Amino acid sequence: MNFPQSSMTNGRRAALLFVDDDTTVLKALRRLFRHENYTLYLAEGGAEGLTVMQEHVVDLVICDMRMPTMSGAEFLAQALEQWPETVRILLTGYADLQSTIEAVNKGRIYSYCTKPWDDEELKLLVHNALQQKHLREEQERLSAIIRQQNDELKAINEHLEEKVEQRTAELEQANKNLLLHNQAIEAARNGITITDAKQAGNPLVYANPAFKRITGYDLAEVLGRNLSFLQGGDHDQPGLESLRTAIRRQTAGYAVVRNYRKDGSLFWNELAIAPIKNANDEVTHFVGIIDDITEFKTNQAQLEYRASYDDLTGLVNRNLLNDRLDNAISTAQREQKVFCLFFMDLDDFKVINDTMGHSVGDEFLKIIAGRLMNCVRACDSVARYGGDEFVFVCPSIAKTDDAALIAARIITEVSQPLQLNGHTLQGAISIGIGFYPEDGLNKETLLQHADTAMYDAKDKGRNTFSFYTEAFNQRLMQRLTLEEDLRQALRLDQFVVYYQPKFDLHSEQINGVEALLRWNHPEKGLIPPDHFIPLTEDTDLILPIGEWVLHTACLQAKAWQLAGLPAINMAINVSPKQLHGPTFDQTITRVLLQSGLDARFLDLEVTEGAVMLDPDKIAITLTRLKDIGIRISMDDFGTGYSSLSYLKRFPFDNLKIDKAFINDIPLDEGDVTLVLTIIAMAHNFKLKVVAEGVETQAQVDFLARNGCDEIQGYFFSRPLPAAEMEQLLKQTN
Numbered sequence: 001m002n003f004p005q006s007s008m009t010n011g012r013r014a015a016l017l018f019v020d021d022d023t024t025v026l027k028a029l030r031r032l033f034r035h036e037n038y039t040l041y042l043a044e045g046g047a048e049g050l051t052v053m054q055e056h057v058v059d060l061v062i063c064d065m066r067m068p069t070m071s072g073a074e075f076l077a078q079a080l081e082q083w084p085e086t087v088r089i090l091l092t093g094y095a096d097l098q099s100t101i102e103a104v105n106k107g108r109i110y111s112y113c114t115k116p117w118d119d120e121e122l123k124l125l126v127h128n129a130l131q132q133k134h135l136r137e138e139q140e141r142l143s144a145i146i147r148q149q150n151d152e153l154k155a156i157n158e159h160l161e162e163k164v165e166q167r168t169a170e171l172e173q174a175n176k177n178l179l180l181h182n183q184a185i186e187a188a189r190n191g192i193t194i195t196d197a198k199q200a201g202n203p204l205v206y207a208n209p210a211f212k213r214i215t216g217y218d219l220a221e222v223l224g225r226n227l228s229f230l231q232g233g234d235h236d237q238p239g240l241e242s243l244r245t246a247i248r249r250q251t252a253g254y255a256v257v258r259n260y261r262k263d264g265s266l267f268w269n270e271l272a273i274a275p276i277k278n279a280n281d282e283v284t285h286f287v288g289i290i291d292d293i294t295e296f297k298t299n300q301a302q303l304e305y306r307a308s309y310d311d312l313t314g315l316v317n318r319n320l321l322n323d324r325l326d327n328a329i330s331t332a333q334r335e336q337k338v339f340c341l342f343f344m345d346l347d348d349f350k351v352i353n354d355t356m357g358h359s360v361g362d363e364f365l366k367i368i369a370g371r372l373m374n375c376v377r378a379c380d381s382v383a384r385y386g387g388d389e390f391v392f393v394c395p396s397i398a399k400t401d402d403a404a405l406i407a408a409r410i411i412t413e414v415s416q417p418l419q420l421n422g423h424t425l426q427g428a429i430s431i432g433i434g435f436y437p438e439d440g441l442n443k444e445t446l447l448q449h450a451d452t453a454m455y456d457a458k459d460k461g462r463n464t465f466s467f468y469t470e471a472f473n474q475r476l477m478q479r480l481t482l483e484e485d486l487r488q489a490l491r492l493d494q495f496v497v498y499y500q501p502k503f504d505l506h507s508e509q510i511n512g513v514e515a516l517l518r519w520n521h522p523e524k525g526l527i528p529p530d531h532f533i534p535l536t537e538d539t540d541l542i543l544p545i546g547e548w549v550l551h552t553a554c555l556q557a558k559a560w561q562l563a564g565l566p567a568i569n570m571a572i573n574v575s576p577k578q579l580h581g582p583t584f585d586q587t588i589t590r591v592l593l594q595s596g597l598d599a600r601f602l603d604l605e606v607t608e609g610a611v612m613l614d615p616d617k618i619a620i621t622l623t624r625l626k627d628i629g630i631r632i633s634m635d636d637f638g639t640g641y642s643s644l645s646y647l648k649r650f651p652f653d654n655l656k657i658d659k660a661f662i663n664d665i666p667l668d669e670g671d672v673t674l675v676l677t678i679i680a681m682a683h684n685f686k687l688k689v690v691a692e693g694v695e696t697q698a699q700v701d702f703l704a705r706n707g708c709d710e711i712q713g714y715f716f717s718r719p720l721p722a723a724e725m726e727q728l729l730k731q732t733n
């Protein structure tokens with residue numbers, strides 16, 4: 001028989017092992033299979049058989065059942081454990097048949113063959129066993145391949161599923177993103193448009209809701225149209241050209257353009273466009289982002305305006321004035337020309353502001369600004385330089401005569417009465433004029449010199465104009481020096497108070513003194529107050545100096561009382577600035593407290609001009625002072641407004657007739673009538689009358705005869721230093 005397949009296992013010859021203690025059996029078996037295509041191993045016992053199996057690959061074992069030392073069953077059990085793939089066949093006698101069949105059934109051996117065996121049967125058994133082994137191995141190999149392929153398939157499947165899941169997630173995310181982008185575009189504050197770049201005329205295919213909010217157009221009205229309709233007729237704009245170029249070149253573009261809403265109103269569009277490309281890199285659409293920057297533009301314009309113009313009056317401000325002056329100077333230099341500059345300051349504007357409030361003051365300034373503009377040519381610059389200061393640069397005026405004409409016109413215009421808040425007001429302005437280059441080679445000097453000239457105009461009586469002169473500049477410089485000297489005088493204690501007695505014509509006694517300030521200058525000697533008080537008024541120096549006088553005079557009055565001299569009134573001059581100060585009554589109370597002087601001995605002399613500045617406020621202040629016992633005198637009566645209503649309105653105790661009316665009595669009939677009228681009128685108001693500047697016996701007699709209560713003047717005594725005044729008090733009272 002030929003069994004070619006079974007003799008080969010995995011491409012090699014199958015190996016058979018015969019185990020029997022009987023060498024004749026072994027030889028018989030070898031003989032039987034010698035010519036078959038097998039590799040044959042022989043072992044004379046179980047132990048040797050196991051050694052062979054360890055050293056060689058054995059496909060089939062034929063083993064005798066009954067062997068000494070190790071039985072066939074024992075050997076096969078060990079072989080099964082170590083080489084389960086090896087086919088095991090038992091050679092058995094009939095005596096062992098039962099246990100052999102059991103072994104077959106339990107799978108411990110493949111089959112058995114009873115001794116003596118039939119050769120062909122044994123060969124067939126071996127062949128079949130090997131065939132089966134081969135088939136089983138083949139099946140296992142195939143199963144392994146199938147298992148491996150299954151595993152690979154599973155892995156591919158799992159990978160595919162993973163991929164599908166991932167793709168699905170990506171798609172879901174992409175969908176979400178798309179939705180989000182869509183919502184973002186719809187919710188965007190900026191207008192967003194998409195136009196079709198492939199169609200002629202680049203028509204609109206999409207616009208978000210903000211587009212409607214900004215332009216007022218519904219989507220239905222604008223779809224399919226070219227967005228140039230937003231320009232209205234306003235096509236001549238530089239920004240548009242850059243947008244057109246961008247579209248032509250299919251690139252991104254940006255421009256700020258004027259657009260018009262559906263209602264025709266203008267809005268500033270900060271427009272950015274960008275091309276959208278398809279997969280083939282072709283531009284299919286343009287996206288446009290519209291930002292309505294109208295508010296920003298308006299604010300910007302306002303800021304620019306504010307940087308150059310005065311908010312209140314709309315006149316040029318200092319910044320722009322500086323530029324214009326620079327220009328005027330360079331033009332004048334280039335063309336060898338002269339130009340003129342007016343420095344203007346409203347007279348008594350502070351009074352309007354203080355008495356009527358800032359809003360009236362502002363309105364007043366606006367009206368004046370308008371009037372100034374009326375006086376100049378449209379191309380000239382009138383600037384608001386400070387609170388109530390204005391500057392006018394006039395390149396066309398080169399001669400003093402022309403400048404004087406304009407100045408006069410400005411004064412006339414400003415002085416026209418005007419109605420504000422139910423009041424009739426009359427403006428007044430002082431103008432200083434300087435010429436370039438004569439009065440200043442640069443703008444700072446020119447402005448300063450015109451300002452100096454303006455002070456000259458003020459000095460000349462206000463509501464007038466002055467040309468800059470070096471002489472006045474010198475005077476101004478002296479004034480500045482004097483101011484500094486006065487500050488120093490206060491620091492160095494150079495002020496002294498003189499006292500001039502007041503004589504009571506009824507009791508014929510000194511019943512008071514007036515404190516009069518002197519400046520004991522180390523070089524110039526005693527300087528009278530008229531020489532420096534006006535300046536201290538202008539500079540606020542009067543406040544510390546006035547307080548010093550109050551303090552010194554009150555201390556002096558108290559000192560005389562303490563020295564046993566009869567108690568007399570101490571009259572002290574109060575300047576308008578002091579009186580209008582917010583803490584004047586507190587200052588007085590403090591001075592009284594510090595000096596220890598009883599309020600009823602203090603007599604404050606105020607002028608008509610001072611109370612006139614803000615009558616309501618001053619009436620309250622004076623009443624408050626009067627309430628604590630202080631006396632109030634109206635000084636210099638007759639020189640100012642001399643209004644009867646004032647005598648009623650303010651809590652005056654005394655009325656002082658100015659020296660100007662006393663000088664020529666009793667000879668001048670006019671003055672006599674006036675003085676008699678004042679005395680009668682004052683008495684009607686229950687005021688005492690004091691005559692100032694009494695120098696002659698005739699004046700004394702006249703005044704005594706006509707009921708004047710007190711006199712003050714050189715006739716009785718000049719103002720005296722404290723020590724001399726003390727002597728006089730001792731002698732006379």
Ligand SMILES: Nc1nc2c(ncn2[C@@H]2O[C@@H]3COP(=O)(O)O[C@H]4[C@@H](O)[C@H](n5cnc6c(=O)[nH]c(N)nc65)O[C@@H]4COP(=O)(O)O[C@H]3[C@H]2O)c(=O)[nH]1
Nearest residue numbers: 516517528529530549573574575693694695712713714719
């Ligand atoms: N020709 C002539 N003059 C006479 C005669 N009798 C008095 N006088 C002068 O007339 C001035 C009277 O003072 P006033 O009217 O209050 O006028 C004062 C007053 O307005 C102001 N003044 C003086 N001291 C002070 C002060 O402490 N504070 C303030 N705010 N002003 C003061 O200065 C002005 C001038 O003061 P004075 O030079 O001291 O001049 C004093 C006095 O010396 C006379 O018979 N003939």
